[in-house]
Amino acid sequence: MNITIEDIRNKLIEKGLKITPQRISILQAVYVLNNHPTADNIIEYIREAHSNIATGTVYKVLDTLVENQLIRKVKTDRDIMRYDGIMEKHHHLYCSTCDLIEDYIDEELDNILSEYL
Amino acid sequence: MNITIEDIRNKLIEKGLKITPQRISILQAVYVLNNHPTADNIIEYIREAHSNIATGTVYKVLDTLVENQLIRKVKTDRDIMRYDGIMEKHHHLYCSTCDLIEDYIDEELDNILSEYL
DNA sequence: TATTAAAAAAGAATAATTCTCATTTAAGAA
DNA sequence: TTCTTAAATGAGAATTATTCTTTTTTAATA
Numbered sequence: 001m002n003i004t005i006e007d008i009r010n011k012l013i014e015k016g017l018k019i020t021p022q023r024i025s026i027l028q029a030v031y032v033l034n035n036h037p038t039a040d041n042i043i044e045y046i047r048e049a050h051s052n053i054a055t056g057t058v059y060k061v062l063d064t065l066v067e068n069q070l071i072r073k074v075k076t077d078r079d080i081m082r083y084d085g086i087m088e089k090h091h092h093l094y095c096s097t098c099d100l101i102e103d104y105i106d107e108e109l110d111n112i113l114s115e116y117l
Numbered sequence: 118m119n120i121t122i123e124d125i126r127n128k129l130i131e132k133g134l135k136i137t138p139q140r141i142s143i144l145q146a147v148y149v150l151n152n153h154p155t156a157d158n159i160i161e162y163i164r165e166a167h168s169n170i171a172t173g174t175v176y177k178v179l180d181t182l183v184e185n186q187l188i189r190k191v192k193t194d195r196d197i198m199r200y201d202g203i204m205e206k207h208h209h210l211y212c213s214t215c216d217l218i219e220d221y222i223d224e225e226l227d228n229i230l231s232e233y234l
Numbered sequence: 235t236a237t238t239a240a241a242a243a244a245g246a247a248t249a250a251t252t253c254t255c256a257t258t259t260a261a262g263a264a
Numbered sequence: 265t266t267c268t269t270a271a272a273t274g275a276g277a278a279t280t281a282t283t284c285t286t287t288t289t290t291a292a293t294a
Contacts (some may be wrong), residue, residue, distance in 0.1 A: 018260055039250080043281065054274045059251060061272090075192045080250070080284075112233055116226060135291055138239065150253045156281080174284060178241090184268070196251075 003031050020083040022053055026061045029073050030085040036101045038080050076100065120148050132185040139170055143178045147188050147202040153218045155197050191218065 002037045012019050012070050030040045037045070039058050046053050062083060073081040077096045091104040125144050129136050156160070156175050163170050171207040179200060182188045191199040192212045208221040 020260070023269070052274090054276090056252075056275080057251095059271050064272095073194070076196070077192070078189070079196055079198070083195065109233060111292065112229060116229055135240065137291070139242065169243090173244080173283075179242095187260090207236050209277095 003028075011070055012054055013016065015070065017064065017068060023064075025049070025051065026058060027065060027070060027085070029087070030065075030083050034085075036082040036084050038082050040080075042083075044078050049062050076101065120145075132187065133185075134181065134185060138168070139174050140178050142166070142168065142170065142180075143175060144182060144187065144202070147182075147200050153191050153199040153201050155199050157197075159200075193218065220227055 001032075005024060005028070008024050009019055011027070012023060017023065025044055027108060029045045030037060032039050033045055039055070039062060042062075043053065043055055043058050046058075047063045062071070065075055066083075069087065070085075072084045072087065074084045074092065076082060076094060076099060082101070086103060088105070089110060091106065091109075093102040093104045094100070122141060122145070124164065125141050125148075126136055128144070129140055134140065142163045143159060146162045147154060148161055156179060158173070159179075160170065160172055160175050163175075166199050179188070183190055183200075186204065187202075189201045189204065191201045193199060193211060193216060195216060199218070203220060205222070206227060208223065208226075210219040210221045211217070
């Protein structure tokens with residue numbers, strides 16, 4: 001979770017994406033708001049930090065980041081899309097009552113599955 | 118897939134639900150439109166069969182059916198909810214490009230998973 | 235057949251997301 | 265450094281799946 005602005009810039013550069021303050025803020029927000037934030041969580045977080053941002057931009061940038069495999073979409077029972085900055089293979093434990101998502105990493109399970117399939 | 122109206126009535130009765138033409142049509146539509154239909158698919162199908170139905174009713178009935186475990190909600194990459202009338206344990210193979218969902222039944226896999234967890 | 239709680243109709247309201255288009259900006263070229 | 269331009273952003277309207285509200289209808293029981 002110790003990701004610097006420089007790390008974020010590099011991630012964007014690796015993908016051949018233009019470096020913009022909006023993209024940096026949004027990617028940083030996904031990392032900081034670590035419980036699988038919604039677009040709205042991200043907008044709120046960025047606006048608190050005194051920079052304005054258009055909602056359309058947030059959705060656009062999130063799509064770009066998903067396309068470039070810097071983040072992932074996470075769907076839940078509610079019809080709000082959520083985002084995940086952790087790209088290493090993992091599962092989610094989801095509580096549909098409180099809408100909480102917990103990361104679940106289990107290499108043994110992954111091995112069993114990949115051997116079987 | 119040979120489910121009669123009588124079967125559907127019985128399913129509703131088992132759950133203690135009032136028998137209404139709308140509920141019968143909707144449950145039937147979920148069975149007939151077997152590739153995990155959306156609420157809209159169901160509305161279209163029912164209206165083709167010459168009976169009108171309010172969209173609100175379809176959503177309400179679908180919720181009732183889900184609550185009573187007669188059908189299941191299926192989430193995909195798109196933000197449209199889809200419904201599944203097959204209640205036996207199964208997985209889904211999903212193509213995010215064409216949005217097609219295929220049922221995947223594999224008891225051996227299920228056993229491996231339930232033994233592991 | 236009468237009663238009544240539940241269900242449905244109709245359509246307005248909501249809210250997440252997308253779209254449009256004018257403006258701005260990042261990044262490479264000169 | 266300044267210029268150029270394709271790409272990105274801002275602003276807010278538009279879209280669309282879903283929910284909500286209110287009135288009317290109906291299924292099930294007495």
